[in-house]
Amino acid sequence: MSNNLVPAHGGVLKPLLINNETEREQAIRSASELISVKLSSKEESDLIMLATGAFSPLDGFLGQADYEGVVKEMRLSNGLLWPIPITLAVSESIANSIKTGTRIALIASENDSVLASMLVNEKFSYDKKIEAQNVYCTTDSDHPGVDKIFSQGSIYLGGPVEVFSEGEYPEIYEEFARPAETRALFEEKGWSTVAAFQTRNPIHRSHEYLTKVALEVCDGVLIHPVVGKLKTGDIPADIRMKCYRAILDNYYRPENTVLKVYPMEMRYGGPREAILHAIIRQNFGCSHMIIGRDHAGVGDYYGPFDAQQIFDKLEPGDLHLKPLKLDWTFWCNKCEAVVSTKTCPHGKEEHLMISGTKLRDMLANGERPPVEFSRPEVIDILIDYYSSLE
Amino acid sequence: MSNNLVPAHGGVLKPLLINNETEREQAIRSASELISVKLSSKEESDLIMLATGAFSPLDGFLGQADYEGVVKEMRLSNGLLWPIPITLAVSESIANSIKTGTRIALIASENDSVLASMLVNEKFSYDKKIEAQNVYCTTDSDHPGVDKIFSQGSIYLGGPVEVFSEGEYPEIYEEFARPAETRALFEEKGWSTVAAFQTRNPIHRSHEYLTKVALEVCDGVLIHPVVGKLKTGDIPADIRMKCYRAILDNYYRPENTVLKVYPMEMRYGGPREAILHAIIRQNFGCSHMIIGRDHAGVGDYYGPFDAQQIFDKLEPGDLHLKPLKLDWTFWCNKCEAVVSTKTCPHGKEEHLMISGTKLRDMLANGERPPVEFSRPEVIDILIDYYSSLE
Numbered sequence: 001m002s003n004n005l006v007p008a009h010g011g012v013l014k015p016l017l018i019n020n021e022t023e024r025e026q027a028i029r030s031a032s033e034l035i036s037v038k039l040s041s042k043e044e045s046d047l048i049m050l051a052t053g054a055f056s057p058l059d060g061f062l063g064q065a066d067y068e069g070v071v072k073e074m075r076l077s078n079g080l081l082w083p084i085p086i087t088l089a090v091s092e093s094i095a096n097s098i099k100t101g102t103r104i105a106l107i108a109s110e111n112d113s114v115l116a117s118m119l120v121n122e123k124f125s126y127d128k129k130i131e132a133q134n135v136y137c138t139t140d141s142d143h144p145g146v147d148k149i150f151s152q153g154s155i156y157l158g159g160p161v162e163v164f165s166e167g168e169y170p171e172i173y174e175e176f177a178r179p180a181e182t183r184a185l186f187e188e189k190g191w192s193t194v195a196a197f198q199t200r201n202p203i204h205r206s207h208e209y210l211t212k213v214a215l216e217v218c219d220g221v222l223i224h225p226v227v228g229k230l231k232t233g234d235i236p237a238d239i240r241m242k243c244y245r246a247i248l249d250n251y252y253r254p255e256n257t258v259l260k261v262y263p264m265e266m267r268y269g270g271p272r273e274a275i276l277h278a279i280i281r282q283n284f285g286c287s288h289m290i291i292g293r294d295h296a297g298v299g300d301y302y303g304p305f306d307a308q309q310i311f312d313k314l315e316p317g318d319l320h321l322k323p324l325k326l327d328w329t330f331w332c333n334k335c336e337a338v339v340s341t342k343t344c345p346h347g348k349e350e351h352l353m354i355s356g357t358k359l360r361d362m363l364a365n366g367e368r369p370p371v372e373f374s375r376p377e378v379i380d381i382l383i384d385y386y387s388s389l390e
Numbered sequence: 391m392s393n394n395l396v397p398a399h400g401g402v403l404k405p406l407l408i409n410n411e412t413e414r415e416q417a418i419r420s421a422s423e424l425i426s427v428k429l430s431s432k433e434e435s436d437l438i439m440l441a442t443g444a445f446s447p448l449d450g451f452l453g454q455a456d457y458e459g460v461v462k463e464m465r466l467s468n469g470l471l472w473p474i475p476i477t478l479a480v481s482e483s484i485a486n487s488i489k490t491g492t493r494i495a496l497i498a499s500e501n502d503s504v505l506a507s508m509l510v511n512e513k514f515s516y517d518k519k520i521e522a523q524n525v526y527c528t529t530d531s532d533h534p535g536v537d538k539i540f541s542q543g544s545i546y547l548g549g550p551v552e553v554f555s556e557g558e559y560p561e562i563y564e565e566f567a568r569p570a571e572t573r574a575l576f577e578e579k580g581w582s583t584v585a586a587f588q589t590r591n592p593i594h595r596s597h598e599y600l601t602k603v604a605l606e607v608c609d610g611v612l613i614h615p616v617v618g619k620l621k622t623g624d625i626p627a628d629i630r631m632k633c634y635r636a637i638l639d640n641y642y643r644p645e646n647t648v649l650k651v652y653p654m655e656m657r658y659g660g661p662r663e664a665i666l667h668a669i670i671r672q673n674f675g676c677s678h679m680i681i682g683r684d685h686a687g688v689g690d691y692y693g694p695f696d697a698q699q700i701f702d703k704l705e706p707g708d709l710h711l712k713p714l715k716l717d718w719t720f721w722c723n724k725c726e727a728v729v730s731t732k733t734c735p736h737g738k739e740e741h742l743m744i745s746g747t748k749l750r751d752m753l754a755n756g757e758r759p760p761v762e763f764s765r766p767e768v769i770d771i772l773i774d775y776y777s778s779l780e
Contacts, residue, residue, distance in 0.1 A: 212733040216603045216716055251725060253735045326606055335641060336761065337727060343602040345643045371726065 004192035005183055005285040006320040008056045010080050013179055013283060015053030016060070016116075017163045028164050031117045035098055036105040037090055037157070042148055044109045044167065045228040045265045046086050047116055049280070051163035052178040054262055056283050061088040063158030064124040071134045074272070081318040083275040084135055084267060088118070089152035095123050098157070108167060115167060121159035128154075136269055138301050144231045145267035145298075169263045173227060173241070177260040182222065183285035185258065191219035195288040195324055196281035198295070199225045200234060200266055202243040202382060204374040206329040208251060209338040210290050214324055218288055220256040223248065224281065228265035231298070237261070239385045246377040260284075270295070270302035271310035274323075278311075282321040291323040304328070331372040338372075360386070394582030395573055395675040396710040398446045400470050403569055403673060405443030406450070406506075407553045418554050421507045425488055426495040427480055427547070432538055432655045434499045434557065435618040436476050437506055439654050439670070441553035442568040446673050451478040453548030454514040461524045464665070471708040473665040474525055474657060478508070479542035485513050488547065498557060505557060511549035518544075526659050528691050534621045535657035559653045563617060563631070567650040572612065573675035575648065581609035585678040585714055586671035588685070589615045590624055590656055592633040592772060594764040596719040598641060599728040600680050604714055608678055610646040613638065614671065618655035621688070627651070629775045636767040650674075660685070660692035661700035664713075668701075672711040681713045694718070721762040728762075750776070 008014075018024040039047060049055045062070065062085050065077040070085045088106075090098075098104055098120055106116040132139045132146040141147045170176045177185075186194050195214035199207065203223070215221050223244060227237040244259055262280065267273050273296035281289045295307035308325040327340040331352040335344050344351075352372055354362070362369055364386040368379050398404075408414040429437060439445045452460065452475050455467040460475045478496075480488075488494055488510055496506040522529045522536040531537045560566045567575075576584050585604035589597065593613070605611050613634060617627040634649055652670065657663050663686035671679045685697035698715040717730040721742040725734050734741075742762055744752070752759055754776040758769050 212729070213603055213606045215733050216730060217607055217714065251735065253732065256732060324607065339602070340606060342643065342646060343605050345641065 005186055005194075006282050006287050008053075008179070008283050009279045009319075010057035012057065013053040013183075014056040014059060015051060015178060015180065016161055017051040017166065024164055027117060027162055028114060031103075031105040031114050031164070034103055034105040034117060036107050036114070037088070037094060037098075037118075038107045039088070039109050039115070040148075040152060041109040041229045042265045043088055043106075044115065045263050047106060047161065047163060048166045048169060048263045050086070050161055051116070051166050052262075054179055054264070054280050054283050055086060056179070058082075058086055060118060060160035061156070061158055062086055063122040064156075067124070067126065067156060067158070071131050074275070081275065081279065081314065083272040083279075084269055085131070088157045090155050090157055091153040092155055094153065095155035095157070098123065104157075106161070113165060113167070115165050116161045116163040118157070118161045119159045120157050122157070124156055124158065125154055126156055135272055136267070136301065137271075140301075143268065143298065143301055145269050145273075148267075166263075169227070169261075173237075173261045175241070175259050175261045176263075177284075179283045179285065182258070182260055186220065186285045189220060189255070191256075193218040193287045194220045194222055194285060195290060196222045196224050196277075196284065196286040196321075197290050198277045198281070199223070200230055200240075202235060202240055202374075202378055203247050204378065205331060205338050205372065207292075208247065208375075209329050209340075210292055210326050211252075211257075213326060214288065214290055215256060217324075220258065221252075222281070222284065222286055223257065223259045224284070225259075225261055226264055226266055227261040228263050230266055231268065235382075235385070239381065242381045243378045246381060247375055250377055251375060266296065268296060268298035268301075270297045271306045274307035275310060275314075275319075278319055278321050278323065282319060286321055288322050288324045290326055292326050293328045331370075364390070395576055395584070396672050396677050398443075398569070398673050399669045399709075400447035402447065403443040403573075404446040404449060405441060405568060405570065406551055407441040407556065414554055417507060417552055418504060421493075421495040421504050421554070424493055424495040424507060426497050426504070427478070427484060427488075428497045429478070429499050429505070430538075430542065431499040431619045433478055433496075434505065435653050435655045437496060437551065437553060438556045438559060439652070440476070440551055441506070441556050442652075444569055444652055444654070444670050444673050445476060446569070448472075448476055450508060450550035451546070451548055452476055453512040454546075457514070457516065457546065457548070461521050464662070471665065471669065471704065473662040473669075474659055475521065478547045480545050480547055481543040482545055484543065485545035485547070488513065494547075496551065503555060503557070505555050506551045506553040508547070508551045509549045510547050512547070514546055514548065515544055516546055525662055526657070526691065527661075530691075532689070533658065533691055534688060535659050535663075538657075556653075559617070559651075563627075563651045565631070565649050565651045566653075567674075569673045569675065572648070572650055576610065576675045579610060579645070581646075583608040583677045584610045584612055584675060585680060586612045586614050586667075586674065586676040586711075587680050588667045588671070589613070590620055590630075592625060592630055592764075592768055593637050594768065595721060595728050595762065597682075598637065598765075599719050599730075600682055600716050601642075601647075603716060604678065604680055605646060607714075610648065611642075612671070612674065612676055613647065613649045614674070615649075615651055616654055616656055617651040618653050620656055621658065625772075625775070629771065632771045633768045636771060637765055640767055641765060656686065658686060658688035658691075660687045661696045664697035665700060665704075665709075668709055668711050668713065672709060676711055678712050678714045680716055682716050683718045721760075754780070 195218040311323045329340045333350045334346040585608040701713045717732045719730045723740045724736040
């Protein structure tokens, strides 16, 4: 079958999971002898991203030259676009216990599984404030991405990894899929243009509209929720998955819509995270990614369209995936449709807008938002969830 | 101002209207001495298309080499894509009265105005059946495009034209605009991606949806109805213009939606006409054109997506404009939205479909179709129109 999909970032998919059973067992045995380092949940997610090939062409946690290129100029030392450093942080005392040039074992964040081994090529200190400011545009530790930098160890270990396990994700999520698998699926379906929809929320009608605009102009859509750990207050992945499945079953065509998950943790990094999301989606075989209002944003750290504009600053060839920049969307009573700031001429008084806080309050009280806001199938699940919290 | 618009077809806009007042008067005076040829309404429309630059880079009616290249291979003799021949047909006796190498005057179809002069470089006979079959995929004279070939003279005159007048179009339509004007307007608005919407019908909600999908993914939309003579039964341009203005006033944003008209006559040529429409729109400065189901089709002469598929057969560089291929669209009761065959999973029983014939009957009886089918402002105008016919 001819492959019309976009190439992987940097040219080739590089999944770092050891697939051969014998080799893996051998590697796990050898790892039991090694000094071990416990991962944070973010690092564990990143390791699994490396394992699947979603972070291609990285071969492990960044060394110093790559790290500094990424923080300062959004580029690896070979010039390839990369917006957010993928790092492994340890305390000074742990760092002192590890010799450069030796192999260590990487341990899951919430149990004792040995997930991978890593050849520590480099140990280096870094400036937390510079990383925060450059990557997240703020040093405010209320920002969840910044907070993770400030609460981690002060030394980064850099080097290639060999991964033994993708943790519990493949068991928990039947929709867990690696880039090579989504690519094979898209090829089997004969798609060449595929739009990714990144989400960490249930899909309400305004989001459904975004995906359907994308469907009108592409062969297919990949609904691609992040299922790594989210910040407090975000709706947990298992509940969101129920919502996604319900809406896909009732309002999408299975021929052209695919639901798959990926295990990264959100950084809430706005523009730079939008670029990371795009690189990941290109690895998954997507030619387009929906970038809506305040993509991957949190609080007021970013302008509503910063994550769209950053794509305009890239050099030709930096990315094969194209952003599908879409505007703020909502139901309009005069249009009698879900529309956007671009397609609706009417005033705000005609627009059905419900803030996140308001929606949570309504659902917690068992109050149903209008069907123009969200599908009843989704609301049922959310009301159940909020009532279970009480 | 930097120009990010697509280039004109073949590179440069070539409007053939003489703009200089003195030169034009001189040319008109000279033309009064010449042998004159009365144009058909189609030829007159084509002449005005040439005058405005919409048929760039043609410099007049096609000579034999260009004609044959177009009919057989959709290419001018220099290799440039051109799908439907732009021709001037005369009877044998008129042809005999004209010497090759002389200039003739071209007279309006419905009055005696001298619209242009033409240097007759060539006279040649042609095969009507071959033209019909190649261009329209049929020799059935029930096809309105084929009928025009069969009822015209048997000799084509080829040569460059100098046009004195765009006829009555600029007076009748305040929205009459030449390619240089739409380009200036798009540049002033700072657009680089503009989607054209070709139409010969009132805009109902399914068409509105097509234009709004285009708006979501482009900087602006050009609603661009054809106002040349249509086939019997089509709604006349003045009524349609009222409908367009009403819907634009109420459901579109003036910042990103422009209504302009062009004077061509429909050929109902399906796939080849879609290519012609695309070339014209590229001349008008559009980067995209909506190609829906059965674009420019009539009866059952073409498959519903032939006019989309023909674009896949072009060579790279043939066109700078890209087709926005959209599917069949309709209101769905379950989706509670206008959707398409791509975005709706529900059965036909949920879809609000009203055939052209049924709609005419309803409107003629003063019966209003549901608001989900068409905006009330449009229905008011159409009911008025049909009741005036009785």
